[in-house]
Amino acid sequence: MYERLKGFxxxxxxxxxxxxxxxxxxESAAQRYGFREVGTPALERTEMYVDKxxxxxxxxxxxxxxxxxxxxxxxxxxxxxxxxxxxxxxxELSKPIKWYSTRPFWRYEEPQSGRFREFYQTNVDIFGxxxxxxxxxxxAVVGDALTDMGLSGEDFEFRVSHxxxxxxxxxxxxxDVDTKQAIRAVDKSQKVSEAEYHDLLHDAGxxxxxxxxxxxxxxxxxxxxDELVEFxxxxxxxxxxxxxxxxxxxxDFGVREFCTVSLTTARGLDYYTxxxxxxxxxxxxxxxxxxxxxxxxxxxxxFGGQPTPAVGVAPGHSTLPLLLQRAGVWxxxxxxxxxxxxxxxxxxxxxxxxxxxxxxxxxxxxxxxAGRSFGGQLDYADSINAETVVIxxxxxxxxxxxxxxxxxxxxxxxxxxxxxxxxxxEPRYTDFE
Amino acid sequence: MYERLKGFxxxxxxxxxxxxxxxxxxESAAQRYGFREVGTPALERTEMYVDKxxxxxxxxxxxxxxxxxxxxxxxxxxxxxxxxxxxxxxxELSKPIKWYSTRPFWRYEEPQSGRFREFYQTNVDIFGxxxxxxxxxxxAVVGDALTDMGLSGEDFEFRVSHxxxxxxxxxxxxxDVDTKQAIRAVDKSQKVSEAEYHDLLHDAGxxxxxxxxxxxxxxxxxxxxDELVEFxxxxxxxxxxxxxxxxxxxxDFGVREFCTVSLTTARGLDYYTxxxxxxxxxxxxxxxxxxxxxxxxxxxxxFGGQPTPAVGVAPGHSTLPLLLQRAGVWxxxxxxxxxxxxxxxxxxxxxxxxxxxxxxxxxxxxxxxAGRSFGGQLDYADSINAETVVIxxxxxxxxxxxxxxxxxxxxxxxxxxxxxxxxxxEPRYTDFE
Numbered sequence: 001m002y003e004r005l006k007g008f009x010x011x012x013x014x015x016x017x018x019x020x021x022x023x024x025x026x027e028s029a030a031q032r033y034g035f036r037e038v039g040t041p042a043l044e045r046t047e048m049y050v051d052k053x054x055x056x057x058x059x060x061x062x063x064x065x066x067x068x069x070x071x072x073x074x075x076x077x078x079x080x081x082x083x084x085x086x087x088x089x090x091x092e093l094s095k096p097i098k099w100y101s102t103r104p105f106w107r108y109e110e111p112q113s114g115r116f117r118e119f120y121q122t123n124v125d126i127f128g129x130x131x132x133x134x135x136x137x138x139x140a141v142v143g144d145a146l147t148d149m150g151l152s153g154e155d156f157e158f159r160v161s162h163x164x165x166x167x168x169x170x171x172x173x174x175x176d177v178d179t180k181q182a183i184r185a186v187d188k189s190q191k192v193s194e195a196e197y198h199d200l201l202h203d204a205g206x207x208x209x210x211x212x213x214x215x216x217x218x219x220x221x222x223x224x225x226d227e228l229v230e231f232x233x234x235x236x237x238x239x240x241x242x243x244x245x246x247x248x249x250x251x252d253f254g255v256r257e258f259c260t261v262s263l264t265t266a267r268g269l270d271y272y273t274x275x276x277x278x279x280x281x282x283x284x285x286x287x288x289x290x291x292x293x294x295x296x297x298x299x300x301x302x303f304g305g306q307p308t309p310a311v312g313v314a315p316g317h318s319t320l321p322l323l324l325q326r327a328g329v330w331x332x333x334x335x336x337x338x339x340x341x342x343x344x345x346x347x348x349x350x351x352x353x354x355x356x357x358x359x360x361x362x363x364x365x366x367x368x369x370a371g372r373s374f375g376g377q378l379d380y381a382d383s384i385n386a387e388t389v390v391i392x393x394x395x396x397x398x399x400x401x402x403x404x405x406x407x408x409x410x411x412x413x414x415x416x417x418x419x420x421x422x423x424x425x426e427p428r429y430t431d432f433e
Numbered sequence: 434m435y436e437r438l439k440g441f442x443x444x445x446x447x448x449x450x451x452x453x454x455x456x457x458x459x460e461s462a463a464q465r466y467g468f469r470e471v472g473t474p475a476l477e478r479t480e481m482y483v484d485k486x487x488x489x490x491x492x493x494x495x496x497x498x499x500x501x502x503x504x505x506x507x508x509x510x511x512x513x514x515x516x517x518x519x520x521x522x523x524x525e526l527s528k529p530i531k532w533y534s535t536r537p538f539w540r541y542e543e544p545q546s547g548r549f550r551e552f553y554q555t556n557v558d559i560f561g562x563x564x565x566x567x568x569x570x571x572x573a574v575v576g577d578a579l580t581d582m583g584l585s586g587e588d589f590e591f592r593v594s595h596x597x598x599x600x601x602x603x604x605x606x607x608x609d610v611d612t613k614q615a616i617r618a619v620d621k622s623q624k625v626s627e628a629e630y631h632d633l634l635h636d637a638g639x640x641x642x643x644x645x646x647x648x649x650x651x652x653x654x655x656x657x658x659d660e661l662v663e664f665x666x667x668x669x670x671x672x673x674x675x676x677x678x679x680x681x682x683x684x685d686f687g688v689r690e691f692c693t694v695s696l697t698t699a700r701g702l703d704y705y706t707x708x709x710x711x712x713x714x715x716x717x718x719x720x721x722x723x724x725x726x727x728x729x730x731x732x733x734x735x736f737g738g739q740p741t742p743a744v745g746v747a748p749g750h751s752t753l754p755l756l757l758q759r760a761g762v763w764x765x766x767x768x769x770x771x772x773x774x775x776x777x778x779x780x781x782x783x784x785x786x787x788x789x790x791x792x793x794x795x796x797x798x799x800x801x802x803a804g805r806s807f808g809g810q811l812d813y814a815d816s817i818n819a820e821t822v823v824i825x826x827x828x829x830x831x832x833x834x835x836x837x838x839x840x841x842x843x844x845x846x847x848x849x850x851x852x853x854x855x856x857x858x859e860p861r862y863t864d865f866e
Contacts, residue, residue, distance in 0.1 A: 001517075001736065001738075002477070002513075002517045002736065002737075004474065004477075004517070004521075005474065005477065005478065005505065008474035008475075008476060009472070010471070010472070010473060010474065011471055011472030012471060012518070012522065012526075013470065013532065016469070016470045016471055016472050017469070017470070019472065020470055032792040032795065032796065032797055032798060033792070033797075033799070034770060034798065034799035034817065036449070036450070036768060037446065037450070038444055038445060038446060038449055039442070039443070039444030039452065040444070041437065041438065041441035041442065041443065042441075042475060042507070042551060043438055043441060043539075043551070044435070044437075044438065045435060045436070045438065047435075048435045059500065062476070062497075062500075064497030064498075066495060066541065067495075067541045068439075068541075070438065072438065074475070074476075074507070081443075084434075084435045084437070085443050085445070087434055087435075088437075088443070089445065093445075094812075094817075096802055096803045096813075098799075099446065104475060108499065108500045108501075118474055118476070126802060128803060129802050129803035129804070133781070133800075133802040133803075133804075134802040134803065136802075137802050144792075249781070252781050252785040253785050253789075254785070254789055303434065303435065304435075335469060337467060348682070352685040352686050352687070356686075356687055359465040359466070359577075362465065363465065364465055364466075364467055365465060365466070365467065366466070366467035366531075367566075368566065369529055369562050369564060369569075369570050370528065370529045370561060370562035370566075370567065371562070371564045371566075379527075380527060380529075384467065
């Protein structure tokens with residue numbers, strides 16, 4: 001007997017059905033906004049990640065040397081891959097480029113609740129627009145998807161921040177600040193004590209007084225943004241204006257109610273620029289960010305492409321279920337079957353005809369493929385939650401009948417075989433009782 | 434600029450749309466027969482493949498040692514993984530177990546037409562039935578799927594064979610035959626010269642006379658099966674009876690017309706038992722097997738499980754497109770867009786409302802997110818094949834109108850904004866002209 005690898009998961013049909021419904025809902029929202037599906041490789045050259053994140057990233061990757069001597073890595077995220085794809089066809093692709101895809105990624109991390117070594121994400125990205133409508137459209141897609149899943153504005157919030165507000169504020173201090181390091185400190189602020197947080201800011205170049213003042217500034221709500229402009233001057237003003245423009249667009253796009261300004265939201269990855277955001281469980285029961293996204297205007301150029309602004313979001317299918325379960329809207333992990341066509345005696349030909357006619361209407365129809373008895377077939381029909389069982393018995397057939405049984409009530413009725421399904425698209429017990 | 438790895442592919446939206454349509458059609462057929470989706474890991478312990486296929490398999494794998502010192506391999510096929518999953522829950526799963534999934538697999542092979550290092554398959558399997566109906570249902574699923582894709586019986590054939598006929602015939606010779614080696618020789622017979630083929634059979638233990646006689650026997654058509662029974666006795670008879678039972682079930686299941694008995698079809702993998710089959714292009718233009726499947730009754734037990742007969746098929750999304758393209762039924766590799774809502778001046782709020790109402794009806798609707806001019810937006814709408822453009826202009830709006838433009842004919846008409854979409858589910862130019 002072989003063991004599954006730690007941090008990897010097998011999804012059996014019940015759980016998979018719930019996951020598929022969630023993925024379909026998310027992809028359907030992206031499709032309605034005109035995002036197009038792309039397909040991407042599971043392996044890329046390791047250097048793509050090292051160039052972007054430094055040699056230490058390799059410890060978190062499933063990286064190895066292939067049979068041809070290439071250093072390769074199982075993709076830990078989609079963004080570098082789609083950036084590579086945009087660069088490869090930047091002349092022929094009409095902009096804005098709007099892409100989505102759902103697939104697994106891999107990181108060698110310690111597994112914990114909602115974190116696995118193999119994890120699935122739906123990535124939704126727009127390339128080629130720096131306009132606030134692009135940021136807002138990405139928020140609209142995930143806002144629509146979450147409400148389609150049954151969540152309301154009481155259940156979740158998008159905490160929206162702006163990298164340029166953070167960096168401009170940092171630049172206003174009389175100090176030699178490592179901006180990226182300081183922003184990483186902000187990203188960690190919710191997970192460490194205040195003292196540790198201030199230590200991290202101090203390490204990034206602020207004095208402890210400045211760290212406290214910076215922390216204080218980041219507590220500003222949307223109403224206090226003008227005070228930040230007063231403190232930081234025109235760079236902050238430009239960033240605040242952009243943030244307000246994005247929020248105004250979310251108003252028009254119908255998802256403003258989900259957005260809260262939260263400057264302590266920073267996102268961990270270095271490549272973000274401009275607006276960034278994270279989705280949180282409003283009740284706090286899911287204690288971590290459910291997913292996040294933001295602008296990354298410089299990445300395509302750093303990959304050797306023409307300057308191409310970009311913004312995206314990547315809901316993950318490890319944390320999203322935690323939010324949906326908390327809110328009581330996780331889809332039922334149960335099989336659904338429209339019909340089971342049960343054979344008694346030598347009736348396979350008639351049963352198969354009925355099954356084919358029902359399938360032609362798009363129904364899920366099972367019939368015996370295992371030589372089971374009457375009782376065995378009925379138990380199996382029950383185990384797959386068949387709504388209706390059609391009993392095709394030799395003796396019934398001699399009189400030209402089949403029996404239609406409602407599995408919920410147990411009621412059953414004899415029906416002439418030529419009337420089942422006959423002209424009915426979806427024949428049920430109640431059509432014949 | 435980074436390069437994609439050799440043998441791996443990027444799928445841009447046009448090609449991806451055609452692939453997704455094909456995958457959806459195949460999965461939909463499996464769903465209608467009550468197959469349930471499962472989700473499976475991309476990595477497994479390398480020993481699972483080595484135990485099954487010998488140490489030499491490692492050369493064909495993306496195998497490596499992970500950060501935790503485990504020998505792991507990127508899955509080259511699904512069957513061992515689903516066998517592991519069946520064994521892990523064999524008590525609680527109600528049988529027959531009917532599973533499907535579509536995902537990539539990886540093999541370190543030389544890329545060629547229709548063969549890649551990363552390739553996608555839809556696996557469809559039944560566990561827990563040795564009945565001929567199970568073999569026939571698997572053939573029915575792929576038969577239905579191929580006709581749903583627009584193919585007819587003129588386009589393809591399922592060449593059906595039986596491992597036990599081959600092994601029983603081999604056992605009838607007065608020789609010490611390595612059955613697996615001889616069957617591998619049969620599998621290669623179409624790819625090598627007759628002399629080379631007979632050499633391979635000789636290597637497996639047959640004399641050259643016996644090899645010629647065996648080759649001759651395998652040329653038997655369905656009508657000659659009784660002669661095989663005369664030659665081989667009761668073991669051959671049992672296998673022939675099983676093959677006939679499966680064909681009779683395909684008759685009831687509506688896919689008999691696609692099946693041809695072809696004993697030279699052997700399938701390369703050692704774990705097959707019983708009925709095996711391969712799908713071929715009837716015209717021969719696609720010179721290789723499009724996909725195949727068959728019984729593997731002993732695998733679950735060899736994985737440490739209870740004896741559990743199994744049968745499956747795995748259409749691959751590298752070769753299937755070759756058949757569909759040859760037959761002229763490959764889906765169009767074009768984007769489809771129902772509406773583009775074009776903004777002129779400060780009309781974003783009204784345009785966004787219209788877009789949201791159209792999306793609520795399930796339509797694919799794009800609008801400007803890139804601050805484009807009138808002409809730029811129209812060009813973009815054209816590039817995404819928008820069927821209808823709704824022009825929301827400041828001046829028109831002052832008079833309470835929008836303009837609805839049919840992109841195919843170029844015809845356009847002014848419509849009161851409250852009537853668009855108004856009560857229309859799918860408003861088009863022709864509704865207002």
